[in-house]
Amino acid sequence: MMNKLKRGFASDNNAGIHPEVLKAIQNANIGHCIAYGDDIYTQNAIAKIKEHFGKNIDVYFMFNGTGSNVLGLKMLTESYNSIICAETAHINVDECGAPEKFTGCKLLSVPTKNGKLTIEKIKYHMHDFGFEHHSQPKVISIAQVTELGTVYTSNEIKEITEYAHENEIFVHMDGARICNAAASLDSSLREITMDVGIDVLSFGLTKNGAMNAEAVIFFNKKLSENFKYYRKQGMQLASKMRFMAVQFEALFTNNLWKKIAEHANKMAKVLAERIAEYPQIQITQEVEANGVFAIVPLEIIPKLQREFFFYMWDETNSEVRWMTSFDTTEEDIDIFIEQLKSLLK
Amino acid sequence: MMNKLKRGFASDNNAGIHPEVLKAIQNANIGHCIAYGDDIYTQNAIAKIKEHFGKNIDVYFMFNGTGSNVLGLKMLTESYNSIICAETAHINVDECGAPEKFTGCKLLSVPTKNGKLTIEKIKYHMHDFGFEHHSQPKVISIAQVTELGTVYTSNEIKEITEYAHENEIFVHMDGARICNAAASLDSSLREITMDVGIDVLSFGLTKNGAMNAEAVIFFNKKLSENFKYYRKQGMQLASKMRFMAVQFEALFTNNLWKKIAEHANKMAKVLAERIAEYPQIQITQEVEANGVFAIVPLEIIPKLQREFFFYMWDETNSEVRWMTSFDTTEEDIDIFIEQLKSLLK
Amino acid sequence: MMNKLKRGFASDNNAGIHPEVLKAIQNANIGHCIAYGDDIYTQNAIAKIKEHFGKNIDVYFMFNGTGSNVLGLKMLTESYNSIICAETAHINVDECGAPEKFTGCKLLSVPTKNGKLTIEKIKYHMHDFGFEHHSQPKVISIAQVTELGTVYTSNEIKEITEYAHENEIFVHMDGARICNAAASLDSSLREITMDVGIDVLSFGLTKNGAMNAEAVIFFNKKLSENFKYYRKQGMQLASKMRFMAVQFEALFTNNLWKKIAEHANKMAKVLAERIAEYPQIQITQEVEANGVFAIVPLEIIPKLQREFFFYMWDETNSEVRWMTSFDTTEEDIDIFIEQLKSLLK
């Protein structure tokens, strides 16, 4: 098992805790404070987040991305609503039906080439409003970064939110890799969420150096009026919340979130460039954040996985996914490419 | 806010992370390992827990006690079932309806004097079996330690589980403070759970030095066959699970869980003895674990809370709750009693 | 089985369809009309109901009382709410957990002597508002007639609704026998519902001569804005709705609902008076509508049930329930009393 503890390209989830984040947890480990979020650490972390996004937001810390997505979506829907998303969306294929179970809603998906929704695709499901036999569309959910490593531009998001709001539809963003997206676009987090009309953001930090710490951010406080009850009922209220809060504070201090996301993104670019030298390998998606998708000769995949574990993305066409993370080094890439090179011979 | 960081008697949830537990998290923060529990740390922690309980169990790590209770209960029920518990049970009054929401079941409660169910009390709800109009009783849920600080003896538990199993009813234990109970009875954890017929245990460590790390333990593997899907759908699957697992390993190393629970219990005993010197204060429950319940003159409560925050338990009779934890010191008690004494003058 | 087709005193549900109601179904069985309620019969029936209650109501036809109760309650609650009711309430003991399953809410019950809630009893559950760990009380549900055959006066209802509304709580009425209550009080239906502050009424007709036809009436249209979607999602939307609608129209024509409820009530009074002649039998509840509750010598019960099937109400004290219905005759009572007399000898 030892080699599993080496850094690899399987997932940014497989990395550990960023040292600054861990230090913040250690520093907060003194004395007693009130549980469940009524403490100074939580207040400070939320204040820090509001420095970034402005005051008119509501922030709730959560255990994981599925919790953020599901409970965020709950605040936008009644059980007779439907939620439109890409066929590849995490909420559609990787949450074991948690959205349906908790919200009662129907998920309506559309196939995409690059993980991105467009108005044209969304329109396929925009019908039968007012017809009681039909689940009523109420939310468009987009992922930023998408599950295919691509990044929506601000304008692309704005087009969707404007179309949505004209049609009395909310827009939820699954921001499991929102930091990587902001780094990619050289934007603030706010510029690609609140400023372009996102209503609710699942704000992920776990994939960017945190330890099981996420948040839901509501950009319209009316939507979150009763969220505290849903967080509790949804089993997402942490007792020792201070240890989640300080992770946010650490990552918002001196823009640490951005620096490490930029690093991860840069490593993906380097990896992609190095791979591009091998014509046997075909990169299948734009490398816009910290993931590289590529079609690789089938016979070398198991051998390559032995040293650097990673996942097959699509077995039908021998497509794999490589992810970089805050702790990926150029040396990791060197060794990986070396390995690849010898296997491709 | 500074004084809120002092140790107090509000809740064992208000304490931080035990130093050994935090050290284990630091030590695990190297390299990458597979997310979602398929890693060596998780395997080792489960092996350690099985050293204690034996091999025929299934262990799943969870974020919090509500998640453990709700998803554990889900495995024992269909939505048309009912769950019998004490009126004061955490699942009944402190989980914002999470059991009803996720399981669809009805909770049937009975008033108790000391938080403990008895067969006589349980029988009140044991009727209308086979009658389709009536939610069918299927689980008895008991808390060990109870919410009133009392502890079931092994025999008391056994009586309940035998009665339950004769009637084809499961028994769930909310073990948010199971370590304190085992310490109180000078038992192993196994002796007061598996060995006396408990079917599913919500195994809490957060109140005994851990950081947002809990587990569900199934003593009958048939009950957990599909649990992994429910954990995911129930939004309780952690990606960086290694940092939960190592907390269990640390607390099961050299019986750390027991030593620190014994300390907390001892501090409660000391506190109770010191309080007993003041006839104006009436201790209302047996002090069997780490909680002290007492009726206190109403006028001194706010003043006492100012230095040492704690909760009113029952406003109708001026009853308060004081909890001790792994880090409570005799000095804390000295200062508290000093304060109390001066207020009672 | 033949004798099961005789009229008995088991339940008003055991009676058939009132002849006028059946005739209305026959008369409506011509040609085609649009399904799901967009037809002239449904419009006419709703217009007829509005003649009684006034225009500011919303009426939806439903299949059964459980559907009416559950979906009516759904419109008043979020899943983190709780619903306060009598321990004997149909929603609490006779709907197999349907309210919990569909609404996700917690039911909070209080024991009563006669099935009636009082403010004092309600207050027991009115606490922890704003505390996210606790299901938030949002509805008081009362049954009129109660499950114990008693009837709330208008003033009793008004006291409850005023208390409720002062506390931002809704009041739902389970009116499975609302016609019997109105007949008992010699009131209109409106005077004991809308006029005294009821927010939502489950309006039952099945126990008063109809065939699987019930309604939910909202006295505040804001509460029902999206009800049509919930009725469909709640599996309560009938396709051939005209055959439900005409039953309402028939029963609202010439106050048929009231005449037949008065008859059933009168039969219960007669039955109770005749029974009162036998000191071995003790009537346990006021006979205010169409039910008689009585403690009967245990040994004669099975023999009496052989001729006239009825249900044991409480086995612990040999208490039985006798119900009268629109088609009960004085001859039925004569024969029953004859039988009783001979058994009591």
Add this chain to the structure above:
Amino acid sequence: MMNKLKRGFASDNNAGIHPEVLKAIQNANIGHCIAYGDDIYTQNAIAKIKEHFGKNIDVYFMFNGTGSNVLGLKMLTESYNSIICAETAHINVDECGAPEKFTGCKLLSVPTKNGKLTIEKIKYHMHDFGFEHHSQPKVISIAQVTELGTVYTSNEIKEITEYAHENEIFVHMDGARICNAAASLDSSLREITMDVGIDVLSFGLTKNGAMNAEAVIFFNKKLSENFKYYRKQGMQLASKMRFMAVQFEALFTNNLWKKIAEHANKMAKVLAERIAEYPQIQITQEVEANGVFAIVPLEIIPKLQREFFFYMWDETNSEVRWMTSFDTTEEDIDIFIEQLKSLLK
């Protein structure tokens, strides 16, 4: 509104009650019998159904097709499962999310040309078994007749059920028009359900002459062990069940169900033949049961609807749906064609 009471081609749901069925209701309207299905009428009706299907089945009467589908599917699934169906399936587009709400499952749909699933289409969703992040496929649901008026042959069904069972997947049939399918194939009901491997059948009669009376039939009694509780909790248990039961008995007497389905089917054939004479109209689906789908010049549709109301099926290509029913006459068709002819000039 008068003309809405004429017969039309909008839906078989718009027809009334078959005279034999209504007579059966009248005949059952004598005396009292036990409510909720414990009566001689219900027993007789079930016995009659078992004469057709054999003894090893379980039959439950239900209010409507959505109830039958949802609760039938509930017995085949855990909430973490998914259900595979055609994109046009009633459960997918016409039940306002009732399947998701009650079962918690995800629905996975595939586009089809004619409403029929094939193994190839099903396979698209058959992956990630055992992977806890992914809703686990557990049921294939097919509609017979499909929503596009086409009929699966016995062999087509058998191929699907064999594939399903090899993969430990159940097959549910939405038989809202199962009688029309059997009539079309000149089969018994059993030959196209139980005999070809269907596990659970939503058995519809409302569209074939009944009044809000449907059934779920389980061909494997293990699947229905606890169904009675789910029917109650799912708000589908009728109190005056005798009036549902006798409808089944009437329709199973002398194969009335088949005769009237044959008639409806024949009327659709006649309608299609008559329409085929007009080259401006293009019939888009095989006319295998009682529905005709056709592309019609857009400008004549509103005029045609004025006399004979019917629904637009697909606005994007001016496709309409005409349904025939047990009471459609050749004269109806004559008048309709006359109308059509004059509009097409």
